Amino acid sequence: MKTVNLETLARPSLKNIQVYVPGRPIEEIFRQYGLRSVIKLASNENPLGPSPKVLAALRQNLKGISRYPEGSAYYLKQDLSRHLNVKPEELIITSGSSEAISLCLQAFVSPGDQVVFPRPSFLIYPILCHMIGAVAVEIPLNEDYSYSVERILASITEKTKVLILCNPNNPTGTILTRSQLDQLWRELPERVITISDEAYAEYVESKNYGSALPSFRQRHVLIARTFAKIYGLAGLRIGYGIASEEMVQILEKIRPPFNTTSLAQVAARAALKDRQYVIRALRVNSRGKKYLFRELTRLGFSCIPTQANFILCDFKRPASGLVKELEKRGILIRLMPAAGLGDNLARITIGTRAENEKLVKTLKQIL
Ligand SMILES: Cc1ncc(COP(=O)(O)O)c(C=O)c1O
Numbered sequence: 446m447k448t449v450n451l452e453t454l455a456r457p458s459l460k461n462i463q464v465y466v467p468g469r470p471i472e473e474i475f476r477q478y479g480l481r482s483v484i485k486l487a488s489n490e491n492p493l494g495p496s497p498k499v500l501a502a503l504r505q506n507l508k509g510i511s512r513y514p515e516g517s518a519y520y521l522k523q524d525l526s527r528h529l530n531v532k533p534e535e536l537i538i539t540s541g542s543s544e545a546i547s548l549c550l551q552a553f554v555s556p557g558d559q560v561v562f563p564r565p566s567f568l569i570y571p572i573l574c575h576m577i578g579a580v581a582v583e584i585p586l587n588e589d590y591s592y593s594v595e596r597i598l599a600s601i602t603e604k605t606k607v608l609i610l611c612n613p614n615n616p617t618g619t620i621l622t623r624s625q626l627d628q629l630w631r632e633l634p635e636r637v638i639t640i641s642d643e644a645y646a647e648y649v650e651s652k653n654y655g656s657a658l659p660s661f662r663q664r665h666v667l668i669a670r671t672f673a674k675i676y677g678l679a680g681l682r683i684g685y686g687i688a689s690e691e692m693v694q695i696l697e698k699i700r701p702p703f704n705t706t707s708l709a710q711v712a713a714r715a716a717l718k719d720r721q722y723v724i725r726a727l728r729v730n731s732r733g734k735k736y737l738f739r740e741l742t743r744l745g746f747s748c749i750p751t752q753a754n755f756i757l758c759d760f761k762r763p764a765s766g767l768v769k770e771l772e773k774r775g776i777l778i779r780l781m782p783a784a785g786l787g788d789n790l791a792r793i794t795i796g797t798r799a800e801n802e803k804l805v806k807t808l809k810q811i812l
Pocket residue numbers: 488489540541542543544567611614615642644670671672673679682683684
């Protein structure tokens with residue numbers, strides 16, 4: 446019989462962590478409503494499914510799974526280095542880009558240090574901060590969900606260790622522009638490490654996008670990117686960080702030795718080579734974005750202009766009932782209460798043309 450409550454033994458900072466709630470398994474929704482198909486527009490995945498070239502490469506390499514993966518992801522780094530025009534030594538390969546973000550925080554942030562990031566933004570940032578016992582300082586975006594560089598700069602204190610920029614920002618799809626980033630670089634103290642989370646960078650159409658890629662040799666910055674979105678490999682958990690050699694060496698000290706799988710590395714290499722797939726994904730996203738904007742606006746809703754593969758939609762009324770009705774009809778979109786967004790707002794991943802049309806048709810039926 447246990448007499449000591451296990452919670453009292455856990456690190457005190459874990460008390461602040463709300464367990465991340467992912468969407469329910471699709472199979473459960475099939476079963477609950479007796480559906481034959483479900484359209485998942487809830488997790489910002491690539492709606493095209495994996496590239497056939499990736500699937501072929503995976504099939505060819507299945508026999509290798511009895512061996513440990515190549516720990517440093519040597520060949521993938523070579524390919525990525527050519528693709529991004531950076532040195533292999535400026536790359537760290539991680540289990541999704543969230544691991545790159547996590548490693549950076551673990552390497553540089555001590556308990557009590559402050560980590561600044563926008564609100565609303567990606568929900569793992571506060572979780573990672575609390576894991577370390579850091580103080581999460583959440584800086585509201587402007588009313589139109591754009592970044593306020595002034596507010597970010599005003600929040601920096603002696604205790605600020607890391608600034609996280611989510612660019613494009615999830616769940617708003619808004620970006621930090623080139624001139625905003627330049628202003629930030631000019632005024633941010635050099636000792637503050639920046640994480641530029643660029644999970645959706647490849648989708649950006651704006652010419653004013655402020656990726657941190659041109660600046661990572663001049664600043665202490667980690668750029669986190671992923672194969673989960675435009676490359677269609679969310680289930681394989683593979684991403685990477687781009688940083689100075691000096692920073693990569695520090696992060697490598699705490700990277701678990703076999704953090705990515707051999708098949709994930711194979712898939713990522715094949716995905717990088719399949720340019721046609723990426724072009725198609727961009728085209729589908731761009732057209733879907735225009736279509737959904739037009740149709741959702743016609744229905745009286747308002748959409749936040751997005752640079753990513755999702756749209757934050759203001760339904761101008763409590764949306765939870767609507768989301769439930771869509772779910773019953775096999776369409777999943779995401780309310781974001783944990784991000785502090787009111788009940789009127791939901792995030793919709795841009796799907797294939799057929800999926801987007803089904804969403805609009807079903808919304809019309811419900812309304
Ligand atoms: C802003 C942002 N960063 C990072 C990630 C995580 O990507 P990965 O699957 O590569 O860990 C996501 C996933 O949704 C995201 O929205």
